[in-house]
Amino acid sequence: MLGIGNLARKVFGTPNDRKIKAAKPIIDKINALEPEFQSLSDEQIKERTEDLSSRAKAGESLDSLLPEAFANCREAAQRALGLRAFDVQLLGGLFLHRGNIAEMKTGEGKTLVATFPAYLNALTRKGVHIVTVNDYLAKRDAEWMGKVYGALGMTTGVIYPQQPEEEKRAAYAADITYATNNELGFDYLRDNMRAELSEMFQRAHNFAIVDEVDSILIDEARTPLIISGPAQDRSDLYTAVDKIIPDLQEDHYTIDEKTRNVTFTDEGNDYLEQHLHARGILPEDQSLYDPESTTIVHHVNQGLRAHKLFTRDKDYIVRDGEVVLIDEFTGRMMAGRRLSDGLHQAIEAKEGCTIKPENVTLAQVTFQNYFRLYNKLAGMTGTATTEAEEFAEIYGLGVVEVPTNMPIARIDEDDAVYRTAREKYDAVVESIKEAHAKGQPTLVGTTSIEKSEFLSDLLKKEGIPHNVLNARQHEQEAQIIADAGKLGAVTIATNMAGRGTDIKLGGNVEFKVMEAIAADPDAHPDEIREKIEAEHKADEEAVIAAGGLFVLATERHESRRIDNQLRGRSGRQGDPGRSAFFLSLEDDLMRIFGSQRLEKVLNTLGMKEGEAIVHPWVNKSLERAQAKVEGRNFDIRKQLLKFDDVMNEQRKVIFSQRREIMEAQDISEITQDMRHEVIGDLVHRFMPPKTFADQWDTEGLYAAVLEQLGIDVPVIAWANEEGVDDDAIRERLENAADELMAKKTSQFGPENMRMIEKQILLQTIDNKWREHLLTLEHLRSVVGFRGYAQRDPLNEYKSESFQLFESMLDSLREDVTRSLAQIRPMSEEEQQAMVADMQAQQSQIQAAAKPQGPEDDEKTEEPVLAGFDENDPATWGNPGRNAPCPCGSGKKFKHCHGRLS
Structure with a gap:
């Protein structure tokens, strides 16, 4: 029997259905113009751009120009890339132009969708920014879609870390600019630290399209962008405090896992005071409760947080003697990103790494307030509906679900809940073995490096070949994902958000072609492609016959979006596939957010060892728990934003x-x-x-x-x-x-x-x-x-x-x-000294204003040290991992003398 709400939706349709229906006549108008634009020459397509641009500058509304602009862009994309946009892609572009978030499933071609509203809004020549989650995607998309904009007579730019200034200036002056959210935010702050107007890069904030909008505007928005300079060095204090923390007993502190908070008990404070006095850190006549003890209390609290709330290989890894944070949402390393308020230094002390000085803030902005600078904002993602309230309240963005081009054929199984983690992993391995035996490619989702490597060890014992994708294998990411759809492939991955590479059944043709050409440079590229495409067709059919990609998740995340992103890797463009979540009562989400009732049910049922409970009711109760967590996180972000709004x-x-x-x-x-x-x-x-x-x-x-x-x-x-x-x-x-x-x-x-x-x-x-x-x-x-x-x-x-x-x-x-x-x-000597001092100050600020992005292929010039000898590594100082090796081999340092053994 249908409920009243469902009955009403059946009769009147959902608000989303009505939006899609209302947009159909515009799509029909664009399709009706197709023959006219197909008849244009390449030069006439560019002339049409000039005509549309003149009309836009003369005051004609972009809405009235939309059908012609979209038709022109579709034809340019067809000629430049051989891709003819589907009607649903035009729909997505239309909703982006109207300042919405277009929710489009994985594999629906969001990269091409962005070209339509970007082209239309760039006709005013005020610039359009397309925002991606990492530098690789910014460069890839700018190069790939730049062919479309070039065919339309428009310019494209890309922003990346450590970019030469003239190149960056030209990129911002282009009609369409691709960049990461971090680079845009930092450039905004740097611009507002300049001494001359001519030194500023960014133009007015006209229109931005944010790819993976949920990742950027929600997940990453919890951390403000900060440009900072070095402060007083307190590394001795961090080291001294760190020696005390491991000796604490469980009754000395309390941990609240729900809020990720840890505090000292009265017993803990007494113990600390005694040991701080004994080690000479706290003066004998001073108590922890005295105002003069504020700094020491702060250091002790950060030391406790570092030891009890931050876990190696889950929250961070130690690489080349440095503590590198891991993004909990994408599983990627965040090189150059540091925790504030001395917490990063406390973790460095815990791991025995070199403790870098704390920083003082020179400028800061949150992503929420940066992106609210734009006159118009839009976004794309595969998963936004669960956060629709936050998008509406904070950014004024509506969410529109764009239908898929082909119906989704993926089978989503109900969650299987086991009593213990051991039983769960036994079932996971068994399920992988079954899929692997019939040739079905399997993508296994884990929540941390530690768990991905634990599962990898279990599969090695069973003799199942597999790839592991986590922060450690970050350089091989594109290759691992390209292979994930091959017949019988098993891939264990930490989160799959914002990977930007589709998992194609049978494997990725382009990667195979590139590999074959690299292996045999003398062979004819067309012949190689023809041979590989024929082989791929057979592989693809075999994978489809085996059931398509099997997504197996070993845990639920706090956010339903992350689960949906993983699930969405399977069943793209109507491909077959299936997804299943294997859980246990020992999982973090289940343990922290009330699994007592479920445990009672399992005990009442008298379940045997290795048995699981599988029922739609379990899914519903888990989703309710996740919704509660999401609501709490939203409230935290909302409160933070209220404070930041004041600033x-x-x-x-x-x-x-x-x-x-x-x-x-x-x-x-x-x-x-x-x-x-x-x-x-x-x-x-x-x-x-x-x-x-x-x-x-x-x-x-x-x-x-x-x-x-x-x-x-x-x-x-x-x-x-x-x-x-x-x-x-x-x-x-x-x-x-x-x-x-x-x-x-x-x-x-x-x-x-x-x-x-x-x-x-x-x-x-x-x-x-x-x-x-x-x-x-x-x-x-x-x-x-x-x-x-x-x-x-x-x-x-x-x-x-x-x-x-x-x-x-x-x-x-x-x-x-x-x-x-x-x-x-001043005298001439005084003037020279003052100019040199001002230049040193300015270069210090500019150096501080350069956040280190993810490892890049750019070469950086290192200063030559006094007494340098290319044959003596002891005189080389500390070369960057991506810098040319000082020995003069021409290789990067990390591939030569800096190679990890």
Whole structure:
């Protein structure tokens, strides 16, 4: 019997169905134009772009240009790539143009879908950004889809780490620019640290299409982008604290796995205090509860978190003596990414690695606030529906499910729940053996490196050949995925989100062709392709006969999306396939989020060893548990965003002020206003309104004027004159300060003076903003305790951060005024020393502003060390893994003297 909701949907259709139905007439219009565009020459296709662009610039709406633009783009793609877009791909493009998230299943050709709205929106010549999850995909898609844009007469650029500046400038100036979310965010921050307008790269934020939108706007949005510089080195303290942590007993701390939090008990605090005193870390007369102990308490807490919440080969790996974080959602290494607040240093101490200094924040932004800068935002993914509420609330994005081109033929089996992990893994191995015996390729999903390698050992014992894809095999990723659909292949992988490579049944033809050509360069490429395609056809048919790709998951994730992404690797474009989840009551999700009821059911049923419970009700209860976790994570992100929004308003003010200053030719009026406000504040402080002359502190005013304004004027004598009030003294001080600055202008020359004013103002803003960020970080870390006093921490943060911002602007005016008052013409030697100092400072900031991206194929030039000898490795310092080997072999260091044995 149908429920009322289901009955209504059957009669009226879902809101999603109605959106698809309403878009059909537009798709029909595009299809009707196809013959006209097929008849155009290659040159006429480019001319049509110019015509559409002129109409867009003249004010014609992009919606009215859409049918022609999409028809032109479809024809260009057909000619450039041999791919004719399906109607569902046009549908996806239409919803992207309208500022939605298009949910399209794996294998539906999302990369091509993005070209349609990108082309249409680039007609205004304001630029379009297509955002990918990693540099490999950004480069691949830019090169691949760049052929389509080239056929349309448009330019394409790609942004990647350590890119030469001129190349990056050209990439941002292109009509369509491919980049990762990290690079876009960091470039935005770097741009707002520049001293000259000409040094900025990014244009206005017009339109962005985010690929794997759930991964970028939700999973990665929990961590802000931070550009930082080195702070004081405290490695000794981390090492000293780390020696105490392993000796703690279980009653010394409590772990809350649900919130991933760990705290000391009273017994633990007493134990710590005793041992910290004994080791001389905490002074004898000082308690852990004293305000002076804040730093030590912070280090001890981070040490405890490092030991009890972060696990090697799950949360991070140690590679080349460095702690490298692992992305929990994609299973990839995050080279260059570090945990903040001293936590990374605590893990380095735990693992015995070199402890790098902590950093101070120079600039920061969250992905939420960066992507909300765009006038229009859109996204693509295979899994967004489960997070639709978050997309709507935070980004104002709707989610539209685009139907598949071919019906999905994959069989999704109900979850099988075992009592213990051992029984589960026995069943997993048995299931893999069965699939492998009949030639069915199997993709096994695991949640950590440790579990993938444990399963790999079990398969080795059974003699089953297999590949393992996790953060350790990250370089062979594309090859492993290309082989995953071969007959009888077994692939164990950590998360499959954002891999960007389809698993094709029978294997990947392009990879096979490339391998064959590399093995036999003299053979004719066409003959090789013909032979491989014939072999592949037979392999594909054999895999289809075996049931297609079998996705076997060994655990459920906290997020349903990650499970759906793994499942979606099978059954692409109507291929057959099946998916199954094998779980146990010992799994993290089951253990932490209430498996007691399920355990009672299993006990009541009196299940035997190795038996599993398989029922749709189990699936439903697990999905409810996952939905609860997702809801809690959403609330955490929402709360973080509310706090960041406060800072974001201030960031916008500062960044827009910087831009106005850089754009202005003459800022003498701004500095004059600042000077006059400082004078007004001084007079107000030392000569309060409505007071008598004998109550004025004229000596204090004289000293302050000399220090702040650099002018020696007879303030005390003025104050003793008959009938002089505070307004008259303010006016005289303003005139005297203005005369001093006019004199300096004639000494330096008007043009030089304008440049000096601009540089001093920008440098002071940057220094003050940096200090303000640090203060806000400290405020954020303590404001939560106000909740105990029945005060809303967010409101407290808002009011206090506003007061801090006001006091920052006051001190900014004072510092700029003082600096300008103190400048004087310098000798040639002094000028050279100052220029060298400023250049060193700027290069230090730019170096800090270069986050290390994932290992790249770019060569980096290393500084030559004093006493360097190419035959003596002891003189080589510490070459980068991807740098040319100092021995002069021409190979990369990691393939030569730096090769891991």
